[in-house]
Amino acid sequence: MSNIEAAFVGGLDLASFDAQHQGPEPLVDSAISHLEKLRRVIVLEQWITEVGDDPVLAGACQKWRVERERLIAELHLQPS
Numbered sequence: 001m002s003n004i005e006a007a008f009v010g011g012l013d014l015a016s017f018d019a020q021h022q023g024p025e026p027l028v029d030s031a032i033s034h035l036e037k038l039r040r041v042i043v044l045e046q047w048i049t050e051v052g053d054d055p056v057l058a059g060a061c062q063k064w065r066v067e068r069e070r071l072i073a074e075l076h077l078q079p080s
Helices: 003-010 014-021 028-051 055-074
Strands: none
Touching: 014 028
16 A cells, blocks of 8 residues: 555645655646746736726835736747
8 A cells, every 4th residue: 555545545645645755746836836926926016907007006016016027928929
C-alpha cells in the first residue's frame, strides 16, 4: 500500500507525509504561481477601476498599475 493509499485508509499524519515528499512537483508549483499572479492581476484591475480618478488614492492607484503591468509582462499577456 502506498503512502497516499495509507492516508485515505489509515489516516496517515499529513505532516509526516509532507516531510517525506518535499512539496508538490515543480510543474504544480509553476501552475500555482501562475494562477496566483493571474488572481492578483484581476484584483488590481478591480481596484484600479473602482478608484477611477480619486485624487486621494492616486498614488496607490499608480503603484497598482505598475504592479499590474509587471505581472502582465511576467505572464506574457497582452495589456488591456
